[in-house]
Amino acid sequence: MGFREYRVGSILFGVALSGSMFVTVYMPGLDISGVSSTATALEKQLTYGKNSGFDYGDLFLHGTDKPIKVILKTDPVTGASIDDTAAYVFKPGTSFPSGLIHDHILGEKVQALSTSEGKVGQANQAAGGVFLVTSKVTNGVETPYIEFATATKGWGVDATLSAASETILAGAGKTMFVREGCWWCHTLLPEQTHDWQSFGRPPVLGDFNGESPTTFGSDRKAPDLLHVGSRNSSKEWMTLHFFNPRLVQPHSIMPRYDYLWGPKDKAGKAIDLAKWDEEFVAYRDGESVYPPDVPEYADDSEIRYLMDFVLNLK
Amino acid sequence: MIKYLFAKEKDIPGGTAAIFFSFSAIMWFIIGTGIGSFNAAKLAFPDWFTHLYALQFGHMRQVHVHAVIFGWITGAFAASAMYVVPQLGNTKLWSEKLGVWNCFLWNVGLALGLSTLWFGMTSGREYSDFIWPIDIYIALVMVLPLFINIFMSIVTRRTQGIYTTNWFFAGSFFMLIIVFLVGNAPEFFHLTGLNEAYMTWWFAHNVLGLLITPVAAAITYYIVPKVTGNPLYSHRVGHLHFWSIVVFYSTPAAHHLMSSPLPEWLKSFASVEGVLILVPAVAYVCNILLTMQGKWAMFVENVEIKYTITGVLLAIPLNMQGGFQQTRAINWYVHGTGWIVAHAHLALLGFSTFAEAAAVYYGIQTIARRKLYSLSLANFHFWMLLIGFSLYWVSMTIAGLIQGAGKIYEVPYMDIVIAEHPYMIVRWLGGTMVFLGNFVWLYNMYMTVKAGDKLPVGLQPQDVAYVR
Numbered sequence: 001m002g003f004r005e006y007r008v009g010s011i012l013f014g015v016a017l018s019g020s021m022f023v024t025v026y027m028p029g030l031d032i033s034g035v036s037s038t039a040t041a042l043e044k045q046l047t048y049g050k051n052s053g054f055d056y057g058d059l060f061l062h063g064t065d066k067p068i069k070v071i072l073k074t075d076p077v078t079g080a081s082i083d084d085t086a087a088y089v090f091k092p093g094t095s096f097p098s099g100l101i102h103d104h105i106l107g108e109k110v111q112a113l114s115t116s117e118g119k120v121g122q123a124n125q126a127a128g129g130v131f132l133v134t135s136k137v138t139n140g141v142e143t144p145y146i147e148f149a150t151a152t153k154g155w156g157v158d159a160t161l162s163a164a165s166e167t168i169l170a171g172a173g174k175t176m177f178v179r180e181g182c183w184w185c186h187t188l189l190p191e192q193t194h195d196w197q198s199f200g201r202p203p204v205l206g207d208f209n210g211e212s213p214t215t216f217g218s219d220r221k222a223p224d225l226l227h228v229g230s231r232n233s234s235k236e237w238m239t240l241h242f243f244n245p246r247l248v249q250p251h252s253i254m255p256r257y258d259y260l261w262g263p264k265d266k267a268g269k270a271i272d273l274a275k276w277d278e279e280f281v282a283y284r285d286g287e288s289v290y291p292p293d294v295p296e297y298a299d300d301s302e303i304r305y306l307m308d309f310v311l312n313l314k
Numbered sequence: 315m316i317k318y319l320f321a322k323e324k325d326i327p328g329g330t331a332a333i334f335f336s337f338s339a340i341m342w343f344i345i346g347t348g349i350g351s352f353n354a355a356k357l358a359f360p361d362w363f364t365h366l367y368a369l370q371f372g373h374m375r376q377v378h379v380h381a382v383i384f385g386w387i388t389g390a391f392a393a394s395a396m397y398v399v400p401q402l403g404n405t406k407l408w409s410e411k412l413g414v415w416n417c418f419l420w421n422v423g424l425a426l427g428l429s430t431l432w433f434g435m436t437s438g439r440e441y442s443d444f445i446w447p448i449d450i451y452i453a454l455v456m457v458l459p460l461f462i463n464i465f466m467s468i469v470t471r472r473t474q475g476i477y478t479t480n481w482f483f484a485g486s487f488f489m490l491i492i493v494f495l496v497g498n499a500p501e502f503f504h505l506t507g508l509n510e511a512y513m514t515w516w517f518a519h520n521v522l523g524l525l526i527t528p529v530a531a532a533i534t535y536y537i538v539p540k541v542t543g544n545p546l547y548s549h550r551v552g553h554l555h556f557w558s559i560v561v562f563y564s565t566p567a568a569h570h571l572m573s574s575p576l577p578e579w580l581k582s583f584a585s586v587e588g589v590l591i592l593v594p595a596v597a598y599v600c601n602i603l604l605t606m607q608g609k610w611a612m613f614v615e616n617v618e619i620k621y622t623i624t625g626v627l628l629a630i631p632l633n634m635q636g637g638f639q640q641t642r643a644i645n646w647y648v649h650g651t652g653w654i655v656a657h658a659h660l661a662l663l664g665f666s667t668f669a670e671a672a673a674v675y676y677g678i679q680t681i682a683r684r685k686l687y688s689l690s691l692a693n694f695h696f697w698m699l700l701i702g703f704s705l706y707w708v709s710m711t712i713a714g715l716i717q718g719a720g721k722i723y724e725v726p727y728m729d730i731v732i733a734e735h736p737y738m739i740v741r742w743l744g745g746t747m748v749f750l751g752n753f754v755w756l757y758n759m760y761m762t763v764k765a766g767d768k769l770p771v772g773l774q775p776q777d778v779a780y781v782r
Contacts, residue, residue, distance in 0.1 A: 025513070194722050
């Protein structure tokens with residue numbers, strides 16, 4: 001290189017870049033990693049599983065390798081009536097979320113309680129199991145933790161699934177949310193500075209521990225969805241809206257998600273989208289009075305996953 | 315191209331890699347803007363063309379973004395670097411063969427990456443949407459050989475000093491590798507939560523700040539003195555620009571997440587550093603515009619200067635927006651609105667596209683040793699690009715201000731969508747103009763290589779009069 005200045009320059013360049021990365025990568029990383037999980041974060045981890053984007057367990061983002069959230073009204077073992085309880089069922093082999101397999105995700109106190117009270121140390125991925133989000137009050141402070149119900153209450157995977165009063169496939173649904181690009185328009189982040197009234201409470205620092213990807217979204221072309229399930233919990237409205245948003249919201253610019261219904265409806269009848277579109281155009285142009293019926297979706301259709309995810313955003 | 319992939323190094327004419335990269339970049343620009351125009355149409359008329367599910371907005375948006383960033387912008391950077399660096403070093407490209415392979419594998423990788431995205435295989439992280447195997451391919455197979463080729467060409471130069479442009483080329487492609495590997499760490503190591511979210515925007519900020527803005531500036535540092543014949547106004551100000559880019563531009567990543575629950579110190583730090591971006595910005599713009607002293611007639615008469623200076627002038631609003639829109643006082647109003655979309659297009663479709671178009675126009679003429687085929691077509695392309703871009707930028711800025719007002723006054727969301735509708739149509743028209751103009755450009759460049767007047771020995775394109 002010849003000149004001494006270039007050697008000095010190269011060294012300074014290295015110093016500047018590493019200094020910049022120390023301040024902008026290492027220091028925030030240290031700070032963020034020191035934050036404890038909130039109950040929201042624990043629920044999210046147990047609902048969405050390990051990863052909602054591309055991963056070994058789900059290369060083509062079909063929503064496989066995900067836990068199942070169920071609502072229990074009765075105890076799966078004794079059959080006794082209990083308060084509505086959300087339980088998270090991991091079938092054998094389903095990947096555990098980061099909080100269960102890595103330290104420093106749950107936070108010191110949460111992890112200690114999850115181990116001592118929640119017995120999560122006994123859980124293993126190959127055998128699966130059932131988890132709950134519980135909390136304990138010590139010295140007036142409530143700390144949430146993960147409870148491994150298979151160990152503490154003897155709730156097995158099959159017993160819990162058959163006792164479920166409601167099955168929510170929100171884990172697979174988040175994969176749909178990522179794959180179909182819902183987050184290009186809908187944010188999951190009510191802003192701290194305003195819009196609390198429209199969109200609800202903004203998330204706090206520990207709400208994201210263990211979630212991947214977070215899919216905040218950056219370009220809000222459509223309403224924020226973080227608490228949409230609390231604003232609008234109508235499955236009927238959502239069904240129409242997903243099939244063709246213009247059915248319930250004439251000025252909406254949202255794309256149709258009719259293709260997520262798959263080839264067959266709930267009754268096993270083939271769905272003819274071309275014919276539906278023809279009838280819809282006739283309705284839109286005022287040639288017929290009623291819009292065509294929206295098919296009822298099958299229980300294992302992708303729209304069901306997505307719907308469960310959206311309605312689960314309380 | 316196949317012929318040169320397996321030819322001996324000495325049998326490959328100088329500039330081959332740059333020509334291949336230039337045409338591949340123009341092709342990707344056509345593809346990228348075509349998809350952009352299609353997406354914009356879907357936002358204006360959502361029930362239009364709904365039958366082909368592969369073309370759903372949610373799958374196509376990221377394909378548009380990555381086609382223009384890696385196909386057009388970075389491809390055109392590679393094309394420029396591959397002829398500018400040897401010319402500034404009075405030497406040949408270190409390895410033409412590596413360059414040709416680089417271009418081939420670049421296109422293969424990008425086609426593969428965009429197909430997987432299109433198919434829905436994504437990491438779910440904005441700007442680092444590619445799945446991690448593709449990320450590794452981009453860093454090691456696409457960018458690393460490019461850096462080696464450029465860096466070695468600078469090392470083997472036959473001049474004493476290294477000119478400003480080459481500092482940026484060497485520095486930026488090196489930083490791109492680092493940024494790519496560090497920025498995608500959440501995928502490689504499964505980082506989660508806010509760490510993942512923050513690293514996503516660390517990547518997004520730095521891929522723009524350490525690659526696109528400085529390399530576009532590097533190109534103008536070359537074109538303006540070269541074509542006007544004026545020496546650069548000040549190398550010392552160039553130093554200020556370079557070092558403040560490395561120190562200031564690499565730090566404000568968190569300003570993309572001002573309304574999220576990141577630690578407050580990080581947001582305040584990022585906001586202050588964000589304003590300091592004005593240091594390199596002002597140094598750069600002044601330096602280039604002062605270099606134009608006495609040669610302003612060329613802004614009208616010369617195609618390359620017209621493009622370059624338009625780009626530099628667009629860098630003024632770009633940097634003023636960039637410096638201030640991320641402060642808390644302004645960010646709460648514009649965050650997440652069309653304003654930001656307009657700003658992103660000002661950086662990519664405004665400033666850097668104009669600078670690169672100039673580099674591609676100039677490069678193809680100097681490498682092929684032929685004069686531009688048609689001035690009229692070049693002017694037509696210029697106005698299609700400028701008017702199309704301006705329509706896009708102005709309409710999206712207005713739409714963003716409407717959204718901002720709507721969100722702080724808590725207007726029912728549907729009313730915002732209705733109010734934005736006319737601007738969505740204008741945005742689509744603007745994008746389509748850019749798309750159509752690019753076909754004219756491709757034709758003009760092809761005809762320049764095939765049928766442009768040969769340049770007499772010892773003369774550069776700017777020394778010869780336009781014919782058509």
